[in-house]
Amino acid sequence: MRWPHGLLAGLLLLLLSRCGPDAVAPNPGSGPDGEPRLLGLALAGIPADHIRIDQNLRRVVVTIPASLSATGVVPILQLTPNTTVDYGNSSLFSNDKNQWLLDTQTLRIVSDTKKAATYQFVTRAAGDMAFAPYTGPREVSMEAEPSSLCFPIYNFRDSVACGFLTLTNVATARRREFFLCPGSTCQSTRQTDGAVVLSLLVEHNVVDPGEYTVSVRKENGRTATLPQTLTVRKGRVVLSAEASPVLVDSASFVLTGYNLYEDSRLSLKLTNAAGETFQAPLVVGGFRRTAAAFRTPPQLKPGYYYAQLFQDEQPTAAQVRLVVIRDARTLFIQRITELGTAASVSQLLTPGAPFTTPLVFRRGKTYAIHTSVVEVAAAANSPVRPQLRLISLTNPAEQYTVMPQADSSVLFPVPATLPAGRYRLVYQQLQGAGPVDALPLERDVVVE
Numbered sequence: 001m002r003w004p005h006g007l008l009a010g011l012l013l014l015l016l017s018r019c020g021p022d023a024v025a026p027n028p029g030s031g032p033d034g035e036p037r038l039l040g041l042a043l044a045g046i047p048a049d050h051i052r053i054d055q056n057l058r059r060v061v062v063t064i065p066a067s068l069s070a071t072g073v074v075p076i077l078q079l080t081p082n083t084t085v086d087y088g089n090s091s092l093f094s095n096d097k098n099q100w101l102l103d104t105q106t107l108r109i110v111s112d113t114k115k116a117a118t119y120q121f122v123t124r125a126a127g128d129m130a131f132a133p134y135t136g137p138r139e140v141s142m143e144a145e146p147s148s149l150c151f152p153i154y155n156f157r158d159s160v161a162c163g164f165l166t167l168t169n170v171a172t173a174r175r176r177e178f179f180l181c182p183g184s185t186c187q188s189t190r191q192t193d194g195a196v197v198l199s200l201l202v203e204h205n206v207v208d209p210g211e212y213t214v215s216v217r218k219e220n221g222r223t224a225t226l227p228q229t230l231t232v233r234k235g236r237v238v239l240s241a242e243a244s245p246v247l248v249d250s251a252s253f254v255l256t257g258y259n260l261y262e263d264s265r266l267s268l269k270l271t272n273a274a275g276e277t278f279q280a281p282l283v284v285g286g287f288r289r290t291a292a293a294f295r296t297p298p299q300l301k302p303g304y305y306y307a308q309l310f311q312d313e314q315p316t317a318a319q320v321r322l323v324v325i326r327d328a329r330t331l332f333i334q335r336i337t338e339l340g341t342a343a344s345v346s347q348l349l350t351p352g353a354p355f356t357t358p359l360v361f362r363r364g365k366t367y368a369i370h371t372s373v374v375e376v377a378a379a380a381n382s383p384v385r386p387q388l389r390l391i392s393l394t395n396p397a398e399q400y401t402v403m404p405q406a407d408s409s410v411l412f413p414v415p416a417t418l419p420a421g422r423y424r425l426v427y428q429q430l431q432g433a434g435p436v437d438a439l440p441l442e443r444d445v446v447v448e
Helices: 004-015 373-380
Strands: 037-043 052-053 060-063 076-079 084-086 105-113 116-125 139-142 147-154 162-170 175-180 198-202 210-217 221-232 252-260 265-270 277-287 290-294 302-310 312-324 333-339 359-361 365-372 385-390 399-402 409-413 421-429 445-447
Touching: 076 084, 076 147, 147 210, 147 221, 162 198, 175 198, 265 290, 365 385
Parallel strands: 060 116, 139 221, 359 445
Antiparallel strands: 037 076, 052 060, 084 105, 105 116, 147 198, 162 175, 162 210, 210 221, 252 290, 265 277, 265 302, 277 290, 302 312, 333 365, 365 409, 385 399, 385 421, 421 445
C-alpha cells in the first residue's frame, strides 16, 4: 500500500510532536508588526502550568504556589531570536530577606531591528490569604525599648507587595492600622513553608492597653484574620533623662517619659541635698502618656532636686534630676560629662547616687559642663566667659581657677597640677558687673 506523500508527512509531524516537550521548538515568529515576543518563561520553584503568557495582551500571569520559599527567583527567558532585554530581567523577581517584590512590573524586549515589545507581569496567590500558626507571645507590654511581633502569613504574595495589619480593640472597637511590608526585622523567624512574615514594632503608646484582634488586608481586597487575640499591656514607667527647669511660683510643671497613664495614680517625691522632701501630685487631665503634669509643691526653694516617680503609691525605678529656679535668668548646671566615656555612663549628675556621693574629676581629663549660660549671657548682653572655682573643703583658703579650652565655653581640662582632694565646685560667668555664680552644685567634687 502506498501512502500519499502529504499524508505521510502529516503523520510524521504528529508522531514527532508526541516525543516530549523538548521536541517542539518555540515559535520564533514575531508579532503582527514585526515586534519581538516573549516565547517562554521559567521560574525556579514555580511549575510551568502556573505561568501563562498572553501574547495578545502582552501580559504574563504567574500564580505563586503557597509552598514557595525560595530566597531568590530569577526568570529564565525564551525570546524571539536576535532579541535582547532592555530592562526588567535581572531583578524581575526577588524574595530576598523574606520579601516578595516585583522590582519592575514590566519586561521590555528589543530586537536587532529596534522593534520593541513590553510585557506586563501579574502575580497571583494560589489560594486564600491566611495566617500561619502563630507561635509568638499572646501578651506584650509597651516598653521604652521597642520589640517586634512576627506574624507568618500564607499566600500573601501577589502583585501588591505590602499590606495593612490592623489591631482592633475588642472592648471599644477602636482600630489602629499599620502599613507593613515583609522585611528583615523578623529574618530569624523565616518560614520554610512558603509563608512570609510581617513584623509589627511594639513600642510605647502604640495602642491603648487592652485585648485586640489582629487582621491583615491588601489594597486588592484580600484579607485574613488571626484566630487568636492579642493582649497589649502597659509597660514600665520611664522618665526622660533631663527635665526642663521648674519655676518656684508655677502652678505645675511637666515631665516627659513613657507609659505615663492617669489611672496609674502617678505622683512625685522631690528630695534635695539638705534632706528636705516635697510631694508633687499628678494634675488630673494633665497627661498624654508621654508627658505628665505635676502640681508644684508649695514652699519649694531654688536648687537641685532628685524626683522619684510613684505609681499606685509605690516607688518606681524612674527618677530624674530637677532644677528649681526663681526666674528664667537663673544660672544653673544642667549636666556634666567626661569626654571619651561611653554615653550611657558619661552623665555624672544622675539621681541614682546619693547626694553624699561626690563627683570624681581626674587630673588630665576634660569635662563638658553644660549650663544655662547662653540664656544668662544673652540677658546680660555680654559674651560668654565662664570659669570654674574649686574651693578646698579642708582648707577654704585654698582656691583654684579652671578655665575652659581656648576654643570652647563648655570644655574644661582639669590641670595635672591641681592638688588632689575634696572641693566645692562653683561655676561662674564673668561679665562687666562682676562674676555671676550658678546655683550651688548639689554634690562635692573629688579630684584624683
